[in-house]
Amino acid sequence: MPPPTEIEGFDPRFFRPCFFPMLRELGYETKVSLNNGLGAADPMSTEMTVSLSVFDDDGTNLGTRAHIAELSPGEIVKIAIEPLLDDSFAISPDGNLFGVLHVVPTDLAGKEFVTVPTNRLMAHARSSDDFIEFRKAASHVVTGVAYQTGPMNDARFGSTRTTVVQAPKVIVSDPVDTLFTLLNVSTSFDYATTVRMDFQVLGPNGEQFARSSVEVPPLTFRTVSMTAVLEAAGRLEEFRAVGGMGTFMGLAKNGTLVPLSMTRNKATGAIACDHTLPPVYYVSTWGGEARLKGAQRLEEMLFPATAEASTMVSA
Amino acid sequence: MITAAKHRTLRTMRERATLRGDAPRSAGQHYFIETEGLHSRLHFHNFYSTFWPQVEGSATAELRVYGADGRFAGSVERELVRFGSLFIEVGDLLAELGRNDTEGTIAMDVRPPAGLEAHLADLPAPEQVEFGSPFWMAYYDGEQNYMYVHAIDKLRGKIFGGDAVLRRVMGGHPPGGSTWRSWRLLDTEGITELQIVVVNHGTATGIATVGVYGADGAALWQRDLAFAPRELHRVVVPREALSTWSEHTEHARIGVDPLLTANGKPYVLLRYEDGPLSLHHG
Numbered sequence: 001m002p003p004p005t006e007i008e009g010f011d012p013r014f015f016r017p018c019f020f021p022m023l024r025e026l027g028y029e030t031k032v033s034l035n036n037g038l039g040a041a042d043p044m045s046t047e048m049t050v051s052l053s054v055f056d057d058d059g060t061n062l063g064t065r066a067h068i069a070e071l072s073p074g075e076i077v078k079i080a081i082e083p084l085l086d087d088s089f090a091i092s093p094d095g096n097l098f099g100v101l102h103v104v105p106t107d108l109a110g111k112e113f114v115t116v117p118t119n120r121l122m123a124h125a126r127s128s129d130d131f132i133e134f135r136k137a138a139s140h141v142v143t144g145v146a147y148q149t150g151p152m153n154d155a156r157f158g159s160t161r162t163t164v165v166q167a168p169k170v171i172v173s174d175p176v177d178t179l180f181t182l183l184n185v186s187t188s189f190d191y192a193t194t195v196r197m198d199f200q201v202l203g204p205n206g207e208q209f210a211r212s213s214v215e216v217p218p219l220t221f222r223t224v225s226m227t228a229v230l231e232a233a234g235r236l237e238e239f240r241a242v243g244g245m246g247t248f249m250g251l252a253k254n255g256t257l258v259p260l261s262m263t264r265n266k267a268t269g270a271i272a273c274d275h276t277l278p279p280v281y282y283v284s285t286w287g288g289e290a291r292l293k294g295a296q297r298l299e300e301m302l303f304p305a306t307a308e309a310s311t312m313v314s315a
Numbered sequence: 316m317i318t319a320a321k322h323r324t325l326r327t328m329r330e331r332a333t334l335r336g337d338a339p340r341s342a343g344q345h346y347f348i349e350t351e352g353l354h355s356r357l358h359f360h361n362f363y364s365t366f367w368p369q370v371e372g373s374a375t376a377e378l379r380v381y382g383a384d385g386r387f388a389g390s391v392e393r394e395l396v397r398f399g400s401l402f403i404e405v406g407d408l409l410a411e412l413g414r415n416d417t418e419g420t421i422a423m424d425v426r427p428p429a430g431l432e433a434h435l436a437d438l439p440a441p442e443q444v445e446f447g448s449p450f451w452m453a454y455y456d457g458e459q460n461y462m463y464v465h466a467i468d469k470l471r472g473k474i475f476g477g478d479a480v481l482r483r484v485m486g487g488h489p490p491g492g493s494t495w496r497s498w499r500l501l502d503t504e505g506i507t508e509l510q511i512v513v514v515n516h517g518t519a520t521g522i523a524t525v526g527v528y529g530a531d532g533a534a535l536w537q538r539d540l541a542f543a544p545r546e547l548h549r550v551v552v553p554r555e556a557l558s559t560w561s562e563h564t565e566h567a568r569i570g571v572d573p574l575l576t577a578n579g580k581p582y583v584l585l586r587y588e589d590g591p592l593s594l595h596h597g
Contacts, residue, residue: 033500076530078500078566131499131595140505140590143462146498146597168360168400169451169463176459206364206398245402247360263453263461270460270591277449277465282362283438284445290437294366301368302398 003157008115012108013051014187015121018101018130019149019258021181021221022081025096026264028134028141030081034101037127039074044123046105047072052081053189054089055098059219061189062097063089071103098183098220103128118157125150136269145260145273152256153186153193162295163197165250167276169261170201170226172236172244176265177227180248183258184216191218195255198303201229201239202247209235209246211303216257223262251298325484330442332477336432338444339477339485342379342424343466345452346512346547346582347405350417352456353592355405358463359450361395363427371397372428376448378408379470383418385515385545395425420514420547422470423448446476454594462594468579472518489517492574497597500530500566501585508586509552515542515575524572525550525581529564542575569597 022030038045050069054062065088069077081099085091103124108114125148133144151157170178184195194217201210210233216222226248230236239246250259263272279286279294286294332338347355361374374395380388389412393401409416425448438444453463471489474482501509511525525548526537536556540548560567569583580597 031502033498035498037498076498076500076568078502129498133499140586140588141593142502142585142587142590143593144499144595146595164365166360166362166365168358168402169453171453171461173459176461202360202398202400204400204402206361206396206400243402245358245400247398247400249365249398263463265458265460265591268458268460268591270462270593272453272461272463272594274451274464279366281447281449283366284447285438285440285443286366288439290439293437297368298365 003118005119006115006117007121007156009113010116011188012104012111012114013102014151015105015108015116016048016103016124016128017149017185018103018128019183019185020099020132021183022097022099023134028136030099031133031135032079032081032101033076033131033133034069034079034103035076035128035130036071036073036103037129038124042073044120045073046107048103049106049109051102051104052084053100053102054085054091055219056092057095057220059217062091065089068101096221121151134271134273139269141269141271143271143273145275147258147275149185149258151187153191160292161254161256162291163250163252163255163257164279164295164298165199165248165259165276167259167261168247169263169274170246170248171263172227172230172240175267176263177225179262179264180224180226181221181260181262182214182216182224183221184218184255185258186218193218193255195252195257197250197252197257199248199250200302201226202249203239203242204246209233209239249302251295251303253295325481326442328478328481329444332481333438333441333444334432334435336427336435337476338446339481340424340446340448340475342422342470342473342475343447343449344420344422344468344470344516345450345466346420346514347452348418348454349406349409353454356453356455357401357403357405357421357423357450358453359423359448360400361398363431364398367431367434368397370428370430370434372430373397374428375426376401377424377426378403379422380408380412380414381420381422381545382416383547385543388412388414388416388419418547418549420545423450424475456592460591462592464582464594464596467596468516468576471516471576488519489576491517491521492577492579494572495570495574495580496528497569499595499597500568503560503564503567505587506557506585507554507588508584508592509557510549510584511552511569512547512549512582512584513540513571513575514547514579515545516579517576518544520544521575523575526570527552527567528570530566530568535560535564535567
């Protein structure tokens with residue numbers, strides 16, 4: 001069922017959001033290349049204003065800072081996040097932070113709720129590809145990843161919400177760990193769903209090395225260490241003995257998570273970052289009933305309810 | 316021009332191919348490097364298991380290697396068991412083929428396991444189905460500093476699976492791309508190394524200008540390149556150019572004019588001061 005042509009009662013601050021994790025506990029700072037992707041020639045182009053909201057590890061809104069930037073059609077800007085975290089935010093010295101840059105058409109800014117044409121919202125979401133940069137000044141590490149976060153976990157845009165993550169990017173060795181970073185985002189400050197992802201760490205021959213799960217509260221992210229998961233399962237050395245590489249297979253049945261993988265050298269701080277790919281990159285028409293049945297088959301095969309899962313392990 | 320009747324015929328052929336387990340397939344394509352202290356490794360998994368875990372058979376991956384000049388260098392096949400994955404060192408693959416390339420590309424097609432055809436009846440729009448294999452390439456140095464990205468584009472002009480007619484029609488000359496500018500702004504201060512790898516994923520020759528541009532659009536550095544089919548160029552921006560940019564602009568962005576295929580964005584290798592290399596698409 002396609003979404004309606006208009007969405008009523010929409011909080012315009014989530015018209016074109018850019019959600020991003022701040023890896024404060026690992027000692028990285030954050031810069032975001034943010035764009036107003038539709039150029040002046042596009043009939044849906046518009047001036048945008050940008051504000052910043054920050055959430056703590058529990059999803060508590062720590063504040064919003066308005067007028068970070070103004071973006072003309074087609075314009076791009078780079079924003080250093082940490083220098084913006086002034087008295088506008090009630091930030092504690094510990095814990096990770098989750099940020100969202102609200103890119104809002106100037107004609108909608110300041111309004112509590114609006115009616116937005118779905119095609120207008122989607123045109124801007126599709127044209128956005130923000131680059132999130134993680135930086136560690138002392139070791140001159142500058143890395144990052146580009147991705148889009150459109151309207152997710154909002155029943156008005158889709159009736160079913162599941163996430164399947166398939167990522168053959170697990171690399172663990174003495175200096176290297178792979179962190180799967182899962183973002184739980186939505187279109188409202190009132191979003192209240194904690195999304196649970198069950199996952200398996202599979203070996204090259206499909207062996208099930210470790211099963212675990214993670215719960216991601218609304219408007220937060222969680223980072224799951226593959227080394228810690230394998231260690232908790234008592235199979236880290238065995239996994240390393242077969243090469244230290246494998247596949248992360250995850251399934252969430254009650255929401256959409258944005259998955260990022262980060263393979264990090266703990267000695268140098270270098271990080272390989274990338275998002276994973278949604279199912280349609282593998283099977284072009286995947287969706288609807290086939291998608292629901294597929295998720296059910298995957299659950300029966302990899303996550304049977306009777307199996308004993310290890311406890312959640314975070315980095 | 317494809318008439319309406321021919322279009323209907325092709326849709327019917329494609330639907331039948333899908334339902335017999337032989338849907339058209341595209342192959343993801345990646346750059347590899349085995350020089351300058353860097354190594355490359357393919358990472359891929361049996362994605363058919365994710366969607367149809369009840370199928371017990373193995374999938375088969377065909378890895379097609381192309382030299383930096385775009386010429387086909389050879390291919391190998393690997394079995395992918397259910398829920399299995401492949402981690403293939405490019406150096407080992409080249410040795411198996413008797414090649415000593417230091418750069419090139421690898422495309423991977425993955426044939427579905429036997430028995431899949433019995434489980435495809437509920438796929439939406441079977442006349443539009445295409446299987447893809449957008450694998451990852453990991454790049455790493457001697458200290459295990461890793462970089463990786465997913466395949467940004469396909470091996471254009473070649474379709475696997477399906478009937479010969481489908482392969483010919485779907486694998487025809489791919490459309491070229493347009494002027495492209497990265498949506499990442501690079502801080503110019505402190506850059507000590509910048510390399511840009513442009514791959515022609517297509518089957519036609521082409522020319523393109525690769526460049527670095529200030530936030531105002533002014534060119535900081537440019538180079539014109541000519542490409543044979545499937546050829547790649549890795550351009551190293553001169554260090555003396557890098558050192559002057561921060562005097563003129565705080566930020567810069569990479570550009571290619573035009574991209575050689577619709578999504579053939581470049582790979583960018585970047586280093587600040589004496590830190591580790593990073594890599595991203597575009």
